[in-house]
Amino acid sequence: MQQPFSQNILLQTSMVDVNGRWQPGSIFRVMQEVSGAHAEGFGLGRQPLMDAGIAWVLTRASLQMDEYPCYGQTVTVKTWPGKGRHAFFPRHYTFEVDGREIGRSTTLYVLMDIEQRKMALPNRLPGQLPEYDIPAPLPTPGAIPQLAAEPVVRTHQVRYTDLDFNGHVNNTRYVDWFADCFDWQEHCSMELSEATVHFLQEIRPGEEVTLTLRREGNTAVLLGEADGTQRFQMKGVWRER
Numbered sequence: 001m002q003q004p005f006s007q008n009i010l011l012q013t014s015m016v017d018v019n020g021r022w023q024p025g026s027i028f029r030v031m032q033e034v035s036g037a038h039a040e041g042f043g044l045g046r047q048p049l050m051d052a053g054i055a056w057v058l059t060r061a062s063l064q065m066d067e068y069p070c071y072g073q074t075v076t077v078k079t080w081p082g083k084g085r086h087a088f089f090p091r092h093y094t095f096e097v098d099g100r101e102i103g104r105s106t107t108l109y110v111l112m113d114i115e116q117r118k119m120a121l122p123n124r125l126p127g128q129l130p131e132y133d134i135p136a137p138l139p140t141p142g143a144i145p146q147l148a149a150e151p152v153v154r155t156h157q158v159r160y161t162d163l164d165f166n167g168h169v170n171n172t173r174y175v176d177w178f179a180d181c182f183d184w185q186e187h188c189s190m191e192l193s194e195a196t197v198h199f200l201q202e203i204r205p206g207e208e209v210t211l212t213l214r215r216e217g218n219t220a221v222l223l224g225e226a227d228g229t230q231r232f233q234m235k236g237v238w239r240e241r
Contacts, residue, residue, distance in 0.1 A: 055112050064105070106141060111125070155210055203232075210224070220238070
């Protein structure tokens with residue numbers, strides 16, 4: 001059996017929250033960098049894809065954390081691609097501290113045509129994506145419920161720090177927007193045990209996003225709309241620290 005690609009990540013000050021624990025948004029950023037490094041190893045990193053006029057784009061993600069490591073700890077991030085399904089490319093992750101698995105994630109990527117801003121077919125890949133015969137640590141990210149609770153609505157103007165070099169809001173920023181819907185005191189008493197994100201349509205520079213949050217019990221759902229079109233959904237399930 002093939003072994004997952006593995007990187008050790010030292011948690012630094014910019015990666016942890018007010019509690020000194022690994023930030024959810026930072027987890028997504030590390031996943032992005034580690035999977036990019038893995039793709040580079042078999043010739044499907046950013047530059048070869050740019051030369052082919054395409055880019056990797058995350059479309060769904062699920063994350064489950066049993067515990068959050070602290071500043072100064074080293075997290076071993078393991079990742080491997082699953083078997084592709086039509087135009088979707090699964091990628092899986094596990095997180096370990098001192099040999100113990102403390103979290104896991106399953107994601108779905110697609111290819112985007114950089115000029116047309118539309119999904120590209122897999123035959124555009126400038127190489128072969130390997131398939132790993134390793135079970136997925138989580139099921140494919142499922143549906144996000146529509147909660148009936150009273151909504152809390154705010155707007156967000158897309159800013160410089162939201163954008164990445166694909167010319168749209170980076171997937172990790174949606175997780176930050178969700179986290180920022182809750183004040184720091186709540187983050188001191190609660191943490192996310194699981195999260196699911198659906199990336200429905202890209203958000204471009206200068207757009208204004210309407211963020212609608214609903215909460216029922218320990219579950220919260222954030223919807224993002226721009227120009228009357230839903231762009232993303234995120235569900236988070238909280239637990240006490």
